[in-house]
Amino acid sequence: MTTLLIVVHVIICIILILAVLLQSGKAADLAGAFGGGGSQTAFGPRSSQTILSKITTICAVLFMLTSIGLWILSGKTTSVAKDIPVQPAATETQKKAEEKAPAGQTAPAETNKPAAQTEPAKTDQTPAEQTKN
Secondary structure, rough: OOHHHHHHHHHHHHHHHHHHHOOOOOOHHHHOOOOOOOOOOOOOOOOOHHHHHHHHHHHHHHHHHHHHHHHHHHHHHOOHHHHHOOOOEEEEEEHHHHOOOOOOOOOOOOOOHHHHHHHOOOOOHHHHHHHHH
């Protein structure tokens, strides 16, 4: 469904670009170059719509609708990468232990706790007396 909508969206984009580029401006004549608008309206004189202006309007509306459709569908799709469980990378100590172990045997698992996170031994001594020992 998403692929079909993307293809339609790209085709509409190409048609919209071509329709806009093929149109002539409102003041394309010689009077428009010198400021003569021929009317007192804010956006220039109103003329009948050509086939290119109708195509532009229709493609603009379709472009907006397909953009909203793609936005809605993007939230509903799941990525394959999200479903793959993440495995933690091996630490340097584990790599060294695996290298030292003989072939066919696995190295014993080491704890990944840094020395600062180990629990201190509970004693009745003060810190100054512990450093003396």
